[in-house]
Amino acid sequence: MTYVAPIADFRFALEACADFWSLCERYPDLDADLLAAILDGAGALASETLAPINRSGDRAGVKLNGDVVTAAPGFREAYEAFKQGGWQGLAADPTYGGQGLPRALAIAVMETVHSANMSFALLPMLTLGAIEAIEQHGAPDQKKLYLEKLVSGEWSGTMNLTEPQAGSDLGAITTKAVAQADGSYAITGQKIFITWGEHDCAPNIIHLVLARIEGAPAGSKGISMFIVPKFRDEDGSRNAVRCIGLEEKMGIHASPTCTLAYEGATGWLIGQENKGLAAMFTMMNAARINVGMSGVGVAEAAYQKALAYARERKQGGKLIIEHPDVRRMLMTMRAKIQAGRAICYATAVAADAGEKAREDLLTPIAKAWCTDLGVEVSSLGVQVHGGMGFVEEGGAAQFYRDARIAPIYEGTNGIQAIDLYGRKLLSDRGEAMRQLIEEAGAVAGSTHPYLSAAIDALVDATDYMLAASRDDALTGANAYLQLAGDVVGGMLLIKGGARDPNAEQRALLRHYARTVLARAPSRVAEIRIGAEFLDASAL
Amino acid sequence: MTYVAPIADFRFALEACADFWSLCERYPDLDADLLAAILDGAGALASETLAPINRSGDRAGVKLNGDVVTAAPGFREAYEAFKQGGWQGLAADPTYGGQGLPRALAIAVMETVHSANMSFALLPMLTLGAIEAIEQHGAPDQKKLYLEKLVSGEWSGTMNLTEPQAGSDLGAITTKAVAQADGSYAITGQKIFITWGEHDCAPNIIHLVLARIEGAPAGSKGISMFIVPKFRDEDGSRNAVRCIGLEEKMGIHASPTCTLAYEGATGWLIGQENKGLAAMFTMMNAARINVGMSGVGVAEAAYQKALAYARERKQGGKLIIEHPDVRRMLMTMRAKIQAGRAICYATAVAADAGEKAREDLLTPIAKAWCTDLGVEVSSLGVQVHGGMGFVEEGGAAQFYRDARIAPIYEGTNGIQAIDLYGRKLLSDRGEAMRQLIEEAGAVAGSTHPYLSAAIDALVDATDYMLAASRDDALTGANAYLQLAGDVVGGMLLIKGGARDPNAEQRALLRHYARTVLARAPSRVAEIRIGAEFLDASAL
Known part of the structure; x- marks a missing residue:
C-alpha cells in the first residue's frame, strides 16, 4: 500500500474550512472542475511517480564526487515528470509562463508532493522561494532572464x-x-x-x-x-x-x-x-507556509501507513485497529492533520486575498504548529506499528526521521514564536489577533464550549503578551503560539463542519475538541510563567 | 563534552523524593557512604568507558556473519569492565554472588548506563530479567547452574x-x-x-x-x-x-x-x-522499570548535550542559552527528567519495601510516562541544537533515534495503559490508587494548587475509569496513565523539596507545576471521550 492523496480531505479543508471560493472574484477562471482536475493530477503524480522512490531514496541517499552531486536513483526522472506536468508554475505570474492560480491551490499540491516524498518536495519548494524573491x-x-526558466522548472x-x-x-x-x-x-x-x-x-x-x-x-x-x-x-x-x-x-x-x-x-x-534581509524575508515567508505544509504532508503519509498497518495486522486475535488505544492514536493523527491542513490553506487564502495582516499573523503559526504536528503524528505512526515502527523496513521510521527537520529549518519554531510576538503581535498592538479572535468567537457561538474556553484563554494570553516585559513575553511565546494554533485549527474545523456537515469530519472535530482544545486553556499557566522562572542556575 | 552522571540529582530523587532511606531496616549494611561510592563508581564507568563508544557504536552497528554476531568496536572491552566492576549483581541474591542491595540503587546505576550508552545498557538489562526469572x-x-554466572555477568x-x-x-x-x-x-x-x-x-x-x-x-x-x-x-x-x-x-x-x-x-x-506467561510477566515487570529508567537516562544525556551546546554556541550576538525560549526548553527537559527519575526510583523503592500493590500500580506508569518523556525530551534536545540537531555529527540526533524504541518494547505504552486499567485499577477496585491519591493529597496540602487541581482530576478520572464500560475505559486509558504520571511526578518533586529545600530543585518544581501539572486536569476530557467517539468510519 502506497500513499494516496486524500482529495476529499483537501477539498473539505480548502472549500469548507479555508474559504477557498472567496477567491473566485480574483481568479475568474477558477472553478470546481479545474480544482478537482489539479488535485487529481497532483495526487496521481505523487502516488505513481514520487511515493515509489521515497524509501529507495532514503536508503540510497545522495552522492558527492568532486563537486558533482548525484541525486538518488529515479529522482532525475521524477523531476522531469514534475516539470513536464507544469506543477512548478501553478501560482506563478502568467507573464512568465505561470498559471496564475491561487497559492492556496499550489500549497495543496505541494502537500501531496511532501507526503509522497519529502526529500523530493524540497527541490520545487526552494525554487518557489526563488521565484517569489525575483518576482517581488x-x-x-x-x-x-530567470523567471521563465524557474517557473517552467527547467x-x-x-x-x-x-x-x-x-x-x-x-x-x-x-x-x-x-x-x-x-x-x-x-x-x-x-x-x-x-x-x-x-x-x-x-x-x-x-x-x-x-x-x-x-x-x-x-x-x-x-x-x-x-x-x-x-x-x-x-x-x-x-x-x-x-x-x-x-x-x-x-x-x-x-x-x-x-x-x-x-x-x-x-x-x-x-x-x-x-536591503537583502527584507528580500530574504519575503522569500522565507512564502517558504514558511510550505514548510508548515510539509509537516502536514509527512503526517498524512505517516497516518496512511499506520492506518493500513492497523487494518491488516492482527494482534490478540483481532486486528490492531479494533484496539481502542490504536483507534485513539489514529483519530488523534487524523484530527490534527485536518486542523493543520486547514491552517496552512487559510494562511495561503489570506495571502491570495491580499489580507496581509492575516497572512502575516498566520504564517508563523502555520509553520510552527504544523511542523510540531508532523513530529507528533509521525511518532504516533511509529507507535501504531509497534516493533515494526522502529525497524526501517516498516517505513514508519523514515517519516519520523524526515519530519524532525521541519521544526528547525526556515527559522526554528522558537524563531516563529518570537516572530509571532515581536513582528506580528507588537507591530499592530494585537489588532490582527483581535480580529482573528472575534472571528473565532463568532464561529464558536454558544454551541462549542471547548473552542469558547480556548478563545477566552487566548484573549487572556494576548492581553498578557501585550503588557508583559519583552523577556517575560518571549518566555511564554512558544506556548502562546501553540494556543493560537489550537484555536485557529478548532475554528476552521468548526467552520468547515457548519458549511459541509458530514459525519466523518464531525467525528474529527469532536476528537480535536476533547484532545487539543480541552488542553488549550492550560497553556496560559505556561505563557504566564515569566522570565524569572527560567532560573538559569537550575540548568 | 561527554556525559557526566548527575549524582546530586540522583541523590535528591532517591533520598528526598523516593524515600530511599525508608529501606534502611531491610538493608542494614547500607549507608550514605556506600550509596555515594556506588553512584560515583557507576558514573565513572559511564563517563569513561561507556559514553566514549556510544557514537562510534551507532555508526559501526553490529555485524552478522553466518550465525556469528560481532559487537561494535569497544563493546567487548566495555562489557568486561562492567562485569569486573560487579555491576550486574548489585541487587542480586548474595547466595549467588550478588550484593543484595536495593533494586532502587541498581536502577539508579542502570540510569547512568543508559545515559552513556543505551545500546550497551540493554545487554545487562536483559540479563537482569533472566536473573529475576530464574530467582523467582x-x-x-x-x-x-545459572544464577552465579548470570549474576557475575560472565x-x-x-x-x-x-x-x-x-x-x-x-x-x-x-x-x-x-x-x-x-x-x-x-x-x-x-x-x-x-x-x-x-x-x-x-x-x-x-x-x-x-x-x-x-x-x-x-x-x-x-x-x-x-x-x-x-x-x-x-x-x-x-x-x-x-x-x-x-x-x-x-x-x-x-x-x-x-x-x-x-x-x-x-x-x-x-x-x-x-504457566510460562506468569513467569514471563515477573521478568517483564522488572524489565519495565528499567525501560522506564532508560527513557529518563537517554533524556538526561540529551539534556546534557543540549545544555552544553546552548552554553557554548552564539546566536544573534549572544549565547543561545540567553534566549528565553531555549532556557524554557532546557528547563522543561530537566524538570521532566527529575520527575521521571523520581517515579522510577519510587517504583523500585516500593518493590524493595515489599509494597507489592504500590509497585504494581507504579510499574506501568514508570514504563510509559518515562519512555514518552525520553522521546519528548530528546526531541527538545534536537531543537535546542537547531540545524546541528538534525545532522548526525551533532550527536543529538542519535538520542532522538535511540529514545524512540523505549515506548515500544517490553509492552508498548498502549499495553501499559491497558495494564494500569485492567490488571491494576480493576483488580483491587481502585484501592491502591486511592491510597496513592491520599498520599498525594497530604503532600499537596493547601499550598500546591497545581498539584491539588491535578489530584482532583485524578479522583474524578479514577471514578470514571472504575464505572466505565471496558471499551470506554480503554479508550481513555492512555490519557489516564499520563494524568497519573503527572500527579505522581509532581507529588514526588514536592516531597523532595519539602525534605531538601534547595533553590535549584525548587525552580524545577515551579516549572513542572506550570507546564505539566497545569495541563493535567485537561486530560479528563480525553479520558472521558468514550469509545463511541472513536468512530472508525472517520479513519
Whole structure:
C-alpha cells in the first residue's frame, strides 16, 4: 500500500474550512472542475511517480564526487515528470509562463508532493522561494532572464543564508561582495545547510545569496541579496560556486544539504543594496507556509501507513485497529492533520486575498504548529506499528526521521514564536489577533464550549503578551503560539463542519475538541510563567 | 563534552523524593557512604568507558556473519569492565554472588548506563530479567547452574517472546517444545526482536523462551517457559539455536536485535508447565522499570548535550542559552527528567519495601510516562541544537533515534495503559490508587494548587475509569496513565523539596507545576471521550 492523496480531505479543508471560493472574484477562471482536475493530477503524480522512490531514496541517499552531486536513483526522472506536468508554475505570474492560480491551490499540491516524498518536495519548494524573491524584488531584466526558466522548472533555485559561524544570526554574515566593472559582484564566502544546493536534476541552479558589499554597515543593515547562477548568463561558463560537502543527516536523505564555497563567483544584486534581509524575508515567508505544509504532508503519509498497518495486522486475535488505544492514536493523527491542513490553506487564502495582516499573523503559526504536528503524528505512526515502527523496513521510521527537520529549518519554531510576538503581535498592538479572535468567537457561538474556553484563554494570553516585559513575553511565546494554533485549527474545523456537515469530519472535530482544545486553556499557566522562572542556575 | 552522571540529582530523587532511606531496616549494611561510592563508581564507568563508544557504536552497528554476531568496536572491552566492576549483581541474591542491595540503587546505576550508552545498557538489562526469572521461578538446581554466572555477568541472558506471526499476542505463540527422555525439551520455532540474542561479549547466552508443549491447551494458557542455553550444560556443545538475521533499526544500532531459529534446541522447563506467561510477566515487570529508567537516562544525556551546546554556541550576538525560549526548553527537559527519575526510583523503592500493590500500580506508569518523556525530551534536545540537531555529527540526533524504541518494547505504552486499567485499577477496585491519591493529597496540602487541581482530576478520572464500560475505559486509558504520571511526578518533586529545600530543585518544581501539572486536569476530557467517539468510519 502506497500513499494516496486524500482529495476529499483537501477539498473539505480548502472549500469548507479555508474559504477557498472567496477567491473566485480574483481568479475568474477558477472553478470546481479545474480544482478537482489539479488535485487529481497532483495526487496521481505523487502516488505513481514520487511515493515509489521515497524509501529507495532514503536508503540510497545522495552522492558527492568532486563537486558533482548525484541525486538518488529515479529522482532525475521524477523531476522531469514534475516539470513536464507544469506543477512548478501553478501560482506563478502568467507573464512568465505561470498559471496564475491561487497559492492556496499550489500549497495543496505541494502537500501531496511532501507526503509522497519529502526529500523530493524540497527541490520545487526552494525554487518557489526563488521565484517569489525575483518576482517581488528583481529588476525587469532579471525577471526576464530567470523567471521563465524557474517557473517552467527547467532551472531550480536555492536560498543561501546560513554560514558556519553565524547560524540563524543573519547579521553575522561575512560572505563578501565586491563590485566589478560590468555591474556584477564577485561573491566570496562559505554557505552551509543549502538544500538542493547542487544536484544533477536540472541544467542550471539559481542561488539567491546573502552577502555583504564591501564597506556596508555592520550587522543586519549591511546585508544584500545576490543572484548567483551556477552557469553564468553571459557565456554559459561555470560560475565559481562549488559544493564542497554534504551533511549526513537523520532524515530527508535523498535531499542534498550542501556546503557551498563561493570563490569570487559572479553575482548580481537583487533589490536594493543593504536591503537583502527584507528580500530574504519575503522569500522565507512564502517558504514558511510550505514548510508548515510539509509537516502536514509527512503526517498524512505517516497516518496512511499506520492506518493500513492497523487494518491488516492482527494482534490478540483481532486486528490492531479494533484496539481502542490504536483507534485513539489514529483519530488523534487524523484530527490534527485536518486542523493543520486547514491552517496552512487559510494562511495561503489570506495571502491570495491580499489580507496581509492575516497572512502575516498566520504564517508563523502555520509553520510552527504544523511542523510540531508532523513530529507528533509521525511518532504516533511509529507507535501504531509497534516493533515494526522502529525497524526501517516498516517505513514508519523514515517519516519520523524526515519530519524532525521541519521544526528547525526556515527559522526554528522558537524563531516563529518570537516572530509571532515581536513582528506580528507588537507591530499592530494585537489588532490582527483581535480580529482573528472575534472571528473565532463568532464561529464558536454558544454551541462549542471547548473552542469558547480556548478563545477566552487566548484573549487572556494576548492581553498578557501585550503588557508583559519583552523577556517575560518571549518566555511564554512558544506556548502562546501553540494556543493560537489550537484555536485557529478548532475554528476552521468548526467552520468547515457548519458549511459541509458530514459525519466523518464531525467525528474529527469532536476528537480535536476533547484532545487539543480541552488542553488549550492550560497553556496560559505556561505563557504566564515569566522570565524569572527560567532560573538559569537550575540548568 | 561527554556525559557526566548527575549524582546530586540522583541523590535528591532517591533520598528526598523516593524515600530511599525508608529501606534502611531491610538493608542494614547500607549507608550514605556506600550509596555515594556506588553512584560515583557507576558514573565513572559511564563517563569513561561507556559514553566514549556510544557514537562510534551507532555508526559501526553490529555485524552478522553466518550465525556469528560481532559487537561494535569497544563493546567487548566495555562489557568486561562492567562485569569486573560487579555491576550486574548489585541487587542480586548474595547466595549467588550478588550484593543484595536495593533494586532502587541498581536502577539508579542502570540510569547512568543508559545515559552513556543505551545500546550497551540493554545487554545487562536483559540479563537482569533472566536473573529475576530464574530467582523467582527456577528449581534449586537451575539456580545453582545459572544464577552465579548470570549474576557475575560472565553469561548474559535474553527474553524470547515475540514470533513473526504473533507480535505482542503471546497467546498466538507456536514455538513448540517436545519432551525428551532426559527430562529436557526439544524446542523448535522462530523468535524475532531478541535484544542481544546473539553476540560475542560473553561466552554463553541463556535464553528464556516461551513455547508450547505438545498437547498443551490453546491460547495463553498453554504457554510454558524454557531455559535454552547457547551452549548445552551437559557437554558444553553448541545448542541448536542460531541467529539468522538482524533488524535494521532507526536507533540503538550497537544493540543486536536478532531473529533466532530454534531447531530442536535443548531447553529446560522453568516453573510449571503452561504457566510460562506468569513467569514471563515477573521478568517483564522488572524489565519495565528499567525501560522506564532508560527513557529518563537517554533524556538526561540529551539534556546534557543540549545544555552544553546552548552554553557554548552564539546566536544573534549572544549565547543561545540567553534566549528565553531555549532556557524554557532546557528547563522543561530537566524538570521532566527529575520527575521521571523520581517515579522510577519510587517504583523500585516500593518493590524493595515489599509494597507489592504500590509497585504494581507504579510499574506501568514508570514504563510509559518515562519512555514518552525520553522521546519528548530528546526531541527538545534536537531543537535546542537547531540545524546541528538534525545532522548526525551533532550527536543529538542519535538520542532522538535511540529514545524512540523505549515506548515500544517490553509492552508498548498502549499495553501499559491497558495494564494500569485492567490488571491494576480493576483488580483491587481502585484501592491502591486511592491510597496513592491520599498520599498525594497530604503532600499537596493547601499550598500546591497545581498539584491539588491535578489530584482532583485524578479522583474524578479514577471514578470514571472504575464505572466505565471496558471499551470506554480503554479508550481513555492512555490519557489516564499520563494524568497519573503527572500527579505522581509532581507529588514526588514536592516531597523532595519539602525534605531538601534547595533553590535549584525548587525552580524545577515551579516549572513542572506550570507546564505539566497545569495541563493535567485537561486530560479528563480525553479520558472521558468514550469509545463511541472513536468512530472508525472517520479513519
